[in-house]
Ligand SMILES: Nc1ncnc2c1ncn2[C@@H]1O[C@H](COP(=O)(O)OP(=O)(O)O)[C@@H](O)[C@H]1O
């Protein structure tokens with residue numbers, strides 16, 4: 001298999017993982033104008049929860065994967081909702097800066113809790129959670145995990161697209177992200193809608209956390225920072241607030257990063273990637289799918 | 298009395314914006330709220346629709362105490378608020394804006410939609426256009442149309458003539474009258490343009506720094522020295 005196809009698949013896989021995380025940043029930002037800095041740590045938490053839950057679920061045999069995924073996603077959704085109720089909701093009318101400080105604090109609390117519970121050393125992610133092995137497409141072979149990640153990416157994107165555009169809750173989310181108080185005047189239940197956004201962001205992020213664990217085999221309590229920052233940048237690239245933007249921003253960042261590592265050098269990958277991104281943002285300050293903020297007024 | 302506010306107090310971080318306001322709207326009435334910049338007019342409407350929590354006082358609508366209800370529970374009781382500055386969803390089309398207005402009903406009443414399009418034929422012509430591309434007057438009509446979609450019994454209008462050319466303002470006012478007459482919708486109208494507002498309304502209140510300083514029928518207010526001196530003189 002040639003190097004280009006290999007890099008392409010790696011880039012798309014990595015980009016999808018970033019996209020899963022970016023989604024949570026972008027949706028919360030869309031309605032609360034808040035960068036949820038605790039989000040990356042929630043993603044990490046999902047990976048660690050899977051470490052604990054997977055061995056318990058193995059007794060269930062072939063259903064272990066589904067049970068673990070479901071249990072972790074549900075737990076993280078609940079924690080995401082609690083995070084919003086405890087750390088953000090009381091501050092909704094406060095200046096954005098207070099909210100950001102609260103987000104940073106919440107992130108630290110989660111990160112340190114992970115360290116206290118699971119330890120500071122890297123932990124091995126359960127190998128049997130996702131099917132191992134390679135799928136062969138003519139002369140290209142792709143790991144089953146990559147196939148799963150790419151399919152999930154497409155599935156999540158389509159589901160959310162339909163959800164946002166065709167359901168009542170989706171329309172409420174759209175209205176809230178356009179104009180908070182006017183959405184209220186239309187009769188949108190703000191608390192419920194915000195809760196649903198945290199639930200979706202948490203759930204998809206949890207999926208991302210487990211897939212990261214499976215892809216890189218070890219996880220550390222502090223990994224949320226690097227993934228969080230990259231996913232956050234992916235969200236900005238796609239246009240913060242835009243759901244397809246988060247997914248495509250993730251892919252763009254993943255591809256750029258992987259091709260830089262492959263064709264330039266892995267030492268330069270970060271530098272070259274961010275240089276390209278800065279250039280892109282100079283020409284498209286609102287990202288790929290972003291609304292112009294000027295027009296919004 | 299269909300709508301009544303008793304001794305309403307609202308403060309923003311300790312600063313009183315409304316200091317014991319009483320006000321009422323009867324069935325079928327247009328009542329205007331006149332006052333200068335910062336008098337508390339928008340605050341009053343925001344308190345009624347639940348966007349700000351009153352510090353004291355009560356708001357009754359059709360014998361229902363709505364004082365501390367959140368907006369999403371107030372809209373279905375039949376109160377609709379068209380905010381200052383129109384605030385249409387600029388990125389959505391005209392029709393999508395109108396459909397958003399029906400959110401609280403959870404279904405779209407096509408008779409109301411037809412009435413709005415009859416009332417504002419220009420909205421019908423432009424229904425596939427994004428709202429951001431409309432003129433100021435058209436955006437105002439869209440904002441009013443959107444607030445009608447929830448089938449209100451009481452319409453709160455915050456400065457519908459703001460920033461509009463005199464001729465366009467006049468058109469907007471005549472639409473408001475028509476909505477009131479044909480749909481039997483009561484209207485609480487906030488205006489800085491006192492003369493135009495009084496011409497349209499049955500009764501009015503004058504608000505100054507959070508207090509009602511004068512109230513009465515529109516004729517009485519027209520002839521009052523306070524209005525002649527402070528509000529009607531600088532007619533645009
Ligand atoms: N969100 C807010 N925070 C703090 N003060 C406010 C806020 N909104 C309005 N005010 C103050 O409350 C008073 C009344 O404002 P407002 O109701 O907007 O007046 P009007 O609509 O009559 O111009 C003003 O002094 C204004 O500065």
Ligand SMILES: [Mg+2]
Pocket residue numbers: 338339340381
């Ligand atoms: Mg005002």
